[in-house]
Amino acid sequence: GESVGLHLPTLSVQEGDNSIINCAYSNSASDYFIWYKQESGKGPQFIIDIRSNMDKRQGQRVTVLLNKTVKHLSLQIAATQPGDSAVYFCAENINNYGQNFVFGPGTRLSVLP
Amino acid sequence: DAGVIQSPRHEVTEMGQEVTLRCKPISGHNSLFWYRQTMMRGLELLIYFNNNVPIDDSGMPEDRFSAKMPNASFSTLKIQPSEPRDSAVYFCASSLVSEQYFGPGTRLTVT
Numbered sequence: 316g317e318s319v320g321l322h323l324p325t326l327s328v329q330e331g332d333n334s335i336i337n338c339a340y341s342n343s344a345s346d347y348f349i350w351y352k353q354e355s356g357k358g359p360q361f362i363i364d365i366r367s368n369m370d371k372r373q374g375q376r377v378t379v380l381l382n383k384t385v386k387h388l389s390l391q392i393a394a395t396q397p398g399d400s401a402v403y404f405c406a407e408n409i410n411n412y413g414q415n416f417v418f419g420p421g422t423r424l425s426v427l428p
Numbered sequence: 429d430a431g432v433i434q435s436p437r438h439e440v441t442e443m444g445q446e447v448t449l450r451c452k453p454i455s456g457h458n459s460l461f462w463y464r465q466t467m468m469r470g471l472e473l474l475i476y477f478n479n480n481v482p483i484d485d486s487g488m489p490e491d492r493f494s495a496k497m498p499n500a501s502f503s504t505l506k507i508q509p510s511e512p513r514d515s516a517v518y519f520c521a522s523s524l525v526s527e528q529y530f531g532p533g534t535r536l537t538v539t
Contacts, residue, residue: 347526358432358519358530359471404471408526414459415484416528418471 323402325423334392336422338405343386345407349416350379350390354401362390362403392424400426432531434520440537446508449534452501453522461521461528462495462505471519477503510538 328334340348346367351359365372365379365388372379378391388405402423406416433452441447453460461476475485477497485495492511497503507514517535521528 349527356532358521358533359528360530361527364527414476414478414523414526415473417473420470 323421323423325425327425327427328395329427330397331394334390334395334399334424336390336392336403336424338388338390338419338422340386340388340405340407340419341417342407342409343383345409347408348379348381348388349406349408350377350388351404351406351418352399352401353404353421359404395424395426397426397428400424432520432522432529434518434531434534436534437532438535438537440539441510442539443511444509445538446506447510447514447536447538449505449518449520449536451503451505451520451531453503453520454529455501457522457524457529458500459523459528460497460503461523462503463519463521463530464516465519465533466516474505507536510536512538514538 349364350362352362353359363374363377363379365381370381376393380389392399402421404421405419408416432454435450439447459478462474463471464474465471472487474487475495476483480497480500493507495505515536515538517533519530519533521530
């Protein structure tokens with residue numbers, strides 16, 4: 316699958332460093348957020364989610380932070396590895412059924428050896 | 429489970445031809461989504477179904493696009509007639525609660 320394109324923001328990090336990928340969402344009524352990872356030639360893959368009643372959620376090597384005041388979401392990846400190289404999308408949802416998501420433009424993460 | 433299955437993986441067709449993309453969702457999932465991904469627009473939701481019923485088709489670009497879900501294990505997205513600007517990767521995804529599982533996509537090229 317095409318992972319979007321020439322004008323994507325790109326973050327380059329050294330292997331082993333921590334990565335922080337940011338996302339500004341558009342709708343103050345959004346109550347549920349997901350981070351997806353898309354590797355070249357593949358469909359997006361779920362990483363971690365967070366609901367609007369939380370401001371932080373941790374997974375394995377990943378942490379999502381939510382700041383509703385400024386409508387900002389971030390994904391932190393600890394000890395970044397070459398396999399983390401991909402395009403990362405945040406997605407927001409504004410209804411309680413969790414069905415209709417709006418995806419951000421994505422950020423390309425490049426891990427340097 | 430094999431995950432979401434899409435076919436074909438690649439499709440090249442001439443302008444004016446009919447194109448049909450196919451999707452088999454994960455067994456037991458009750459929602460199915462069709463997305464289009466391009467360099468210019470990113471990932472866009474075209475339509476989604478819940479329990480085989482179309483819920484929101486506001487993302488379908490125009491009447492040339494249609495989608496059906498005749499049963500819980502199969503959906504199609506049809507473009508007729510196709511145009512070069514329809515060239516994109518089309519993803520199908522399915523979900524049970526909120527997390528969506530994406531298929532590998534169909535890369536469509538209309539010449």
